[in-house]
Amino acid sequence: MPVFLACKVLLVPAFIGTLSLAGRRWGPAISGWLVGLPVVAGPIVYFLAVEQGRSFASGAARGTLAGLASLAAFALAYGRLSRRLDWVGSLLAGWGAFLLSTLVLERIPVPPLVLSFLAVSGILLLVLRLLPEIDSLGNLPETPAWEIVARMAAGAALVVAITGVAGSLGPRLSGLLTPFPVATTVFTVFTHRFQGGAAAARLLRGLIAGSFTLAVFFLVVAATLEPWGIPASFGAATTSCLLVHGVSLLLMGRAHSRT
Numbered sequence: 001m002p003v004f005l006a007c008k009v010l011l012v013p014a015f016i017g018t019l020s021l022a023g024r025r026w027g028p029a030i031s032g033w034l035v036g037l038p039v040v041a042g043p044i045v046y047f048l049a050v051e052q053g054r055s056f057a058s059g060a061a062r063g064t065l066a067g068l069a070s071l072a073a074f075a076l077a078y079g080r081l082s083r084r085l086d087w088v089g090s091l092l093a094g095w096g097a098f099l100l101s102t103l104v105l106e107r108i109p110v111p112p113l114v115l116s117f118l119a120v121s122g123i124l125l126l127v128l129r130l131l132p133e134i135d136s137l138g139n140l141p142e143t144p145a146w147e148i149v150a151r152m153a154a155g156a157a158l159v160v161a162i163t164g165v166a167g168s169l170g171p172r173l174s175g176l177l178t179p180f181p182v183a184t185t186v187f188t189v190f191t192h193r194f195q196g197g198a199a200a201a202r203l204l205r206g207l208i209a210g211s212f213t214l215a216v217f218f219l220v221v222a223a224t225l226e227p228w229g230i231p232a233s234f235g236a237a238t239t240s241c242l243l244v245h246g247v248s249l250l251l252m253g254r255a256h257s258r259t
Contacts, residue, residue: 012159013152015039020148032203036210038217061222067176070101072127074181079131079204082197117219128208151186158182217241
C-alpha cells in the first residue's frame with residue numbers, strides 16, 4: 001500500500017508539472033488540449049484496478065466516461081462567463097454546473113457502453129460549438145513560477161481523495177467524480193487570474209477538443225479491462241487515445257488557420 005500511495009502522490013503531479021511547462025511554451029489552447037490527456041483520471045482508474053479489482057475499475061471507467069459530460073458542463077459555464085465575471089464567479093458557476101450534472105447522471109440508469117460513448121461525444125461537440133472562439137490573445141503576461149507547484153499539489157490531492165473514498169462511494173459514483181475538474185480548475189483559474197478571461201476561454205476550448213481522447217481512453221478500458229487484464233487493457237487504451245489526440249491537434253490547427 002505505501003508503494004501505491006507514493007505513486008498516487010508523485011506520478012500524477014509529475015505529469016501535471018510537465019504539461020504545465022509545455023503549456024507555457026505553446027499557449028493556453030495547447031495547455032488545455034494537453035490537460036485532455038488522461039494523466040489524472042487514467043492513473044486513478046489504474047489504481048482502482050490494482051486496489052479494488054478489475055470489475056470495480058471497469059465500472060469506474062464507465063462512470064468516468066459518463067462523467068465527461070459534467071466536465072463539459074464545467075467548461076461551458078466557466079468559458080461563457082469568463083469574459084464577464086472574475087475567476088471567482090466563473091469558478092463557482094463552473095463547479096455548480098459540474099455538480100448539478102453529476103447529480104443528474106447518478107440518477108440515470110447506466111446506458112450501454114457504446115451509447116454512453118456516443119452521447120458524451122455529442123455533448124463534447126455541442127459544447128465545443130457553444131464555447132466562445134477567441135481569434136487572438138495578443139502578448140500574454142507571464143505567470144509566476146509557483147503556479148506549477150500549486151497545480152502539482154492539486155493533482156496529488158485529487159488522486160489521493162478519489163482513491164481514498166472509492167470503496168465507500170462505489171464504482172459508478174467514483175467514476176462520475178473522477179473527472180472533477182481539480183487539475184482543470186487550477187489550470188483555468190491561474191490562466192484567468194494572470195492572463196485574462198479570454199485566455200481562460202481559449203484554454204477550455206482546447207480542453208474540450210482534447211476530451212475526445214479521454215472518451216476513447218475510458219471506452220477502451222471499460223470494454224477490455226475485465227476480459228484482457230490490466231496491462232493489455234491500459235496499453236490498448238493508451239495507444240488509442242494518443243492516436244485520437246494527434247488527430248484532434250491537427251483539427252485544432254486547421255480551425256485556427258481558418259480563423
